[in-house]
Amino acid sequence: MIRGRNKVVHECITRSGGLILPSLEHIAACNTLQIEPTKNQVQDRESGSTPDADANKASADSLDLEALLAGDDKAFEQLVIQESPRLFRVIVRILGDDNEAESILQETYLQAYQRMDTFRRESKFTTWLYAIGINLARASLRKSRRLSSLEDQEVERLQPTFSRGMFVDSPVEWDPGKMAELSERQRLVHRAIDKLPDDYKTIVVLRDIEEYSTDEVAKMLDISSGAVRVRLHRARGALRKLLDSHFRTQRA
Amino acid sequence: MKIFKIIKMMVGLSPNCEKVNLFLADYVDGTLDDKTRKDFEEHMDMCKCCRPYLNQYKSTIEMAHECDDVKVPSELVEHTMAFLRRNSDFPRS
Numbered sequence: 032m033i034r035g036r037n038k039v040v041h042e043c044i045t046r047s048g049g050l051i052l053p054s055l056e057h058i059a060a061c062n063t064l065q066i067e068p069t070k071n072q073v074q075d076r077e078s079g080s081t082p083d084a085d086a087n088k089a090s091a092d093s094l095d096l097e098a099l100l101a102g103d104d105k106a107f108e109q110l111v112i113q114e115s116p117r118l119f120r121v122i123v124r125i126l127g128d129d130n131e132a133e134s135i136l137q138e139t140y141l142q143a144y145q146r147m148d149t150f151r152r153e154s155k156f157t158t159w160l161y162a163i164g165i166n167l168a169r170a171s172l173r174k175s176r177r178l179s180s181l182e183d184q185e186v187e188r189l190q191p192t193f194s195r196g197m198f199v200d201s202p203v204e205w206d207p208g209k210m211a212e213l214s215e216r217q218r219l220v221h222r223a224i225d226k227l228p229d230d231y232k233t234i235v236v237l238r239d240i241e242e243y244s245t246d247e248v249a250k251m252l253d254i255s256s257g258a259v260r261v262r263l264h265r266a267r268g269a270l271r272k273l274l275d276s277h278f279r280t281q282r283a
Numbered sequence: 284m285k286i287f288k289i290i291k292m293m294v295g296l297s298p299n300c301e302k303v304n305l306f307l308a309d310y311v312d313g314t315l316d317d318k319t320r321k322d323f324e325e326h327m328d329m330c331k332c333c334r335p336y337l338n339q340y341k342s343t344i345e346m347a348h349e350c351d352d353v354k355v356p357s358e359l360v361e362h363t364m365a366f367l368r369r370n371s372d373f374p375r376s
Contacts, residue, residue: 102375103376104373104374104375104376107373108364111360111363111364111367112360115355115359115360115363116355116359119353119355119356119359120351120353120355123353124350124353129356133356133359133362136359136363137362137363137366137367140363140366140367141366141367141370141371144367144371144373145371191304191336193299193300193301193304195299196299196300196301196302197299197300197301197332198300198332198333198336201331201332201335202332202335202336202339203335204335204338204339205335205338205339205342210342210346213349216346216349217346217349217350217352220346220347220349220350221350224347224350235347239344239347239348240347240348240350240351242348245312260308260309263308264305264307264308267307267308267340267343267344267347268340270343270347271336271339271340271343274339274343274346275339278339278342
């Protein structure tokens with residue numbers, strides 16, 4: 032069920048393919064580059080299968096989906112054992128607070144347990160579980176007002192700028208020496224990710240850190256795959272810019 | 284040869300930096316079709332701006348992936364199961 036502002040946002044994304052509308056340049060680029068369906072899309076079409084159908088098979092293999100949906104307690108406990116570490120990591124990264132993340136994780140399993148009959152097999156069961164957890168985490172973030180420091184418009188300003196299709200500021204290669212120290216690098220990247228607006232941060236966590244597929248992330252967040260791709264690209268562009276001043280080679 | 288490629292780009296027969304930039308994510312994911320990937324790589328070979336940008340874009344992804352350092356509490360599962368027992372009818376059987 033999508034209500035209020037979320038419904039408006041959801042409809043906007045569904046219609047536009049992205050919360051931030053793809054630019055005219057993007058459409059023009061698609062025309063110029065004669066974009067074909069991606070390899071994954073072609074494979075899905077040729078095999079006659081859908082990613083969701085395959086995903087549920089895999090889910091059933093590892094989790095015994097039928098037992099889970101039939102209310103088997105052991106199957107539910109197995110779900111908690113199997114998914115808790117990864118789901119906890121995702122929630123911690125969204126919230127930045129271990130104690131709150133543990134509470135949200137527990138609430139996620141409680142809601143999943145009580146709402147099991149609302150699972151419609153339209154996605155992997157774990158995708159559905161993560162969607163509950165992510166929604167609860169983001170609601171908690173809004174409630175506690177631990178908001179990210181950047182606004183959506185600032186993400187836009189962190190993207191590269193072009194004039195007549197060419198870079199306005201030429202990127203300077205990063206210095207491997209400055210990137211060599213792992214703990215310092217992790218500190219800088221952590222700080223940069225934490226600055227991203229909630230929507231962008233969540234997508235970076237799910238795609239680039241946890242390496243879920245674009246389609247899985249789209250289902251977890253209830254947005255289109257196109258919207259995931261657009262936001263991920265902009266999030267990476269913003270992160271690149273935030274890190275640039277730390278890693279760039281000094282010009283001679 | 285290089286001049287020819289630059290002229291192609293200037294008259295719009297091959298993608299410019301801005302257009303190439305829009306397809307970085309698909310390039311990194313390996314989901315561009317062959318023709319687009321060829322155009323993309325041809326541009327990268329001759330462009331002094333896009334090559335470092337692509338390197339930085341890839342480094343950003345790799346460094347984000349390295350941020351896999353959350354410590355999971357050892358009693359997480361135990362606490363969760365106890366919470367379920369306290370707040371629901373678990374276990375039903």
